[in-house]
Amino acid sequence: MDRQLSEIFIHTENLAFSYKDEEGKIESPALRGISVDIREGEYVAVLGHNGSGKSTFAKLLNLILEPTEGRLVVDGFDLTDHELTDEEVLALRRKVGMVFQNPDNQLVATIVEEDVAFGPENLGVPMPELRERVDRAIETVGMTEYAQHEPHRLSGGQKQRVAIAGVIAMLPKCIIFDESTAMLDPGGRREVLDTIRMLNREQGITVLNITHYMDEAALADRVIVINDGELLMDGTPDEVFAQRDKLQSVGLEVPQCAELVHSLRESGFAIEGEALSTVEGCEEMLFSAIEKIVG
Template identity: 75%
Template structure:
């Protein structure tokens, strides 16, 4: 196992009302380790605290209690210098939900440059980074376009390029596909996968789409501000009833296998995260039973 990149211990956060009286706990002691290069999906229904979790990792919000360590630096229990906050934010990038609200400049390439410009990256490295980031998300042809004329998926890829140009170690996607159409979603998911596989970037994808979560190495399920489940997609999807209780549904194919097992068919239910896996399960079960049938017939 590679090194731990993000380490949290009993991380808590409460929102305070505008009048400063009542406190609403949003996160209730989350302890989790995320390793370098991992692709983790964070699942939960709206209001489960999953977005709060993401905002804590990026220091947009400050934890009320608990311990947060990112890449050997402990970020809780002391005042952080501006320098440290900047350092953290360049290492942990964040892509938001609404593609319109995170593009700053009126030209694509200038928007991608926004992050590195803030970091004071000098020429010619700045130009190289921008061009490289645009190429990585396959948007080089659009370098001089205006962002508002792009499709949702394209806008989101530009936003991702803007983060890549800061050369982060980890990128958090905060429901970045929720407002996209299927083709836009595919574009973004392929980009995420590519960043994880080819560039070794640690990925946290916060989502409520099960099919998306199935693409990750590992899934964290958050409910009522607590970490409810932690495991591989296969392990998580095997526990359909618990997921249902917290308002989540397993993908259709996994549901089929569950239903078949429930109705007395003794089919293997351990690898159910993709369509191909499920088809394989049914096929091998069929091969096994039809073989038995033939034996009996003989």
């Protein structure tokens, strides 16, 4: 499938959110006004340390939390200019799916395929189509042989793939992953990241991956860094990782290979190039620099 980056899918203008205490008084704001455009088919990583507001940002996008200020437009539909009806909220949540951190706390049914069916069942998808959607979603995440299993007997990565299948069975345009790999072992993370990449590349689904892992951010087309409720950086992984000091000042580390290039440059080695986000890119930059020195 050709990837089209023309249509803007999510548009936010000074989007802000504050938690309220029990008396309805506003506590310190979690998000202080974020303006960003996300295009259809983009793979965006949202970075930030704990408490930076990145998860709050994600929860605003499908109205699990209601923005206190600012404008939010999803798929050409303004969600902040009027009181939304229940149908409008449901339509939004069908378009923008979400996968959470803890795989155990988002599976509802006791059989894998019934859990995957949960979303489309809620949407009232009628029978032959429901079956097709469920089977296709399970196949997409490679869990066909586990369709009749009980979720609690699966590994963390497998459970998370079931959760993803549950979202794609609703045929969303965009999926938000809210630290979906944080509780997984390296193998499970790999499984989930491969699935995310495949959904973006092959199905054209817009992906927002909320994470604090730098190596996951490196896989995205674009990285947004949120700090203290504000947008700090926005660019390709290469551009963001070039600003090591700025990242460090907000408690984030660049990937190890980028760190190596930065340190060498600081010690006076001339290394040309910007491909900081991949190991291969850094390797090539170092290689050509060494070649130059050796002559």
